[in-house]
Amino acid sequence: MHHVAVLVLPDVVAFDLGVPAQVFGHPDERDRYTLTVCTPSPGLVPSTTGFAISVDTGLAALTTADTVVIPGYAPHDAPNHAVLEALRRSAARGARMISVCTGAFALAPTGLLDGRRVATHWRDAAELAARYPTVHVDPDALYISDGSIMSSAGVAAGIDLCVHVVRTDYGEHAATEVARRMVVAPHRTGGQAQFLHRPVPPPATGLAPTCEWALTRLADRMTVADLARHAGWAPRTFARHFVAETGTTPQRWLTAQRLLEARRLLELTTLPIDQVATRTGLGTAANLRLLLSRDTGTTPTHYRRTYRGTTP
Template identity: 45%
Template structure:
């Protein structure tokens, strides 16, 4: 059965939040052209006020009964009263086991439904204080792009909603499909949920940009990289490099490097037949124990379980460095 994603449109919905979710999930197809997701926009009434224009919504809330994922986009006034009918529909979907996710101020709707009680959550930094004061039972983190609590996922505004949707695709279909989804959206695929919502200043548009250095790091993941090595390559002191990295990327160099290595490992687990230990080495991990621990912490499952889920061949014990991607990674070392 195709994974049904239902996007709930409410009056005052932020159109960008709704459409980005539809675009991410709705455009993905397998090799035969079959959609990975059955995406449906639903509402309590057929017409929804979206501010500058109105929406004619094709489905009612009854489609939530078969939803595996429910997306709640942001709303213009998060403190306005919400429909009890919508709140009850979200509660029923959650009890049936659907994954519920919010974008931006949509977190207020989840909180009003009681779905965030006792959970860590985020929203747009401008309204994070309001969420925390209005719902003190929610553990609000205003400094991250998104928070994945398993069955409940919340994100900050605008582009962070894209990051969260790509993260959900990665959970469902693996890194390769998530990378393809990012390319379709012309969006970065490596922004992790723990990155800062905003940076202290705009990245320089001159030689001060770290973009070419990030490309260099990504091309040398198998090497024993340190902050000192990366800083030298960028022509900076360690302190200056770390400061520029935090300002432009929103995280530390080593955390970005670790996440990049795990993403590369996911790609190799999906596409190659090499031993897990070989993949660990090809991605720059000096210890397979460290690799397995880091992989489980970031990906949520062991490397072997990840391969069983996303590699059709399911050949986790196959010998040899097979597959051009892995061979290239080893050769780059």
């Protein structure tokens, strides 16, 4: 029997707690796992969604756990000294340590994530990287398994990680059984990048009219010289001002805008892939596939299926 302890911190994300509870604590798993939910101060633990969760067990549960799971919580303050020490002791005796979503903010101050590649929700990845510069935060990964340390991206990515844990412990068949019970795919293609909203930095007032002009002509062939001509500057001068104001080159900005429009068309229309490529100025379906794969880690067909539930 594999003992899983889920550490619930104040203002826990209820969904993040529900995922390991549903995977490891379900009656179907009673021959594989035992589950204990614990908290630093037993009693009612508030959640981020307005209700409290009753937890009767304290940190002593971590002393016998084979796996420790930390669901996400907010705000992302470091836990108190007793919690950090309990986590360090669990890891030192060989327990597997798992963070779901922003649970990484509880593991990071222990030092256990130093030098490791780690996942968290894409909205919080920059904060985690800034607060803990020795942690290698990957904002695109759905989940990461780095030896005895595992981490997942936001919310539903915790399901992917927990199914992976079952696969690691008991094999592919067991993981597929769990996935079927939870009505999810045993494997998800692509990474977190396909769900990111990455707005392109807006230009300052001086460049705004030219950028707005370009956005109405994405299907047309446009060069930096065309943009510069509209702005009334020499191409090199225009490019220098553009980088200074947006942090990116005119060509990269234009490609990013075309990809944003392509994603919008894939989400909201049934246009064939080649027409999406043509309407956004990306040229061919092959070029759209290449650029979308670099941007989101997935294909136009899979991206559309994700957001529309259909194929073109």
